[in-house]
Amino acid sequence: MVSNPSVLTASAGATVMEDAPSGMRLVSLWGQGWTCGATDCQRTDPLPPSASYPPIYVMVSVSKTATGTQTDVALVAGFGFQNASATDPTPLNLSNPCDANRDAVVSAADVQYMINEALGLRTAWDDVNGYGVVNVADVQTVLNGVRQIPGACPAI
Numbered sequence: 001m002v003s004n005p006s007v008l009t010a011s012a013g014a015t016v017m018e019d020a021p022s023g024m025r026l027v028s029l030w031g032q033g034w035t036c037g038a039t040d041c042q043r044t045d046p047l048p049p050s051a052s053y054p055p056i057y058v059m060v061s062v063s064k065t066a067t068g069t070q071t072d073v074a075l076v077a078g079f080g081f082q083n084a085s086a087t088d089p090t091p092l093n094l095s096n097p098c099d100a101n102r103d104a105v106v107s108a109a110d111v112q113y114m115i116n117e118a119l120g121l122r123t124a125w126d127d128v129n130g131y132g133v134v135n136v137a138d139v140q141t142v143l144n145g146v147r148q149i150p151g152a153c154p155a156i
């Protein structure tokens with residue numbers, strides 16, 4: 001959120017530039033009164049002393065190979081906002097991609113879960129192998145995970 005801690009009105013609006021970390025891909029930005037493009041948001045209305053603009057919401061997709069803590073950075077530009085920035089560290093706690101039903105174990109139940117996704121009986125969230133579709137190949141990957149075939153379900 002962009003705030004104005006000074007006693008003067010920031011009269012020229014502001015631009016916020018979003019810099020997603022390597023393990024995240026920026027999907028969208030939005031905020032009340034902000035005009036947002038692919039990687040930044042702008043507004044031109046003045047900001048009185050001690051006031052704040054409405055927050056900007058950032059949606060990202062997280063890479064399956066991302067690890068550790070991913071830190072998102074927002075830079076603010078505009079008259080009176082020199083060198084202003086904010087960071088948002090996000091620790092990742094991603095489960096095994098073969099644990100389709102999210103019960104913390106990879107089992108035959110996950111294979112059934114994936115079959116149901118591939119058949120359209122469940123929402124197809126789990127594109128385990130990253131080919132852009134949930135189909136029998138993902139079911140096979142999860143089955144390989146249940147059989148503990150190395151590399152089937154990389155630990156992330």
Ligand SMILES: [Ca+2]
Nearest residue numbers: 099103105110
């Ligand atoms: Ca499971």
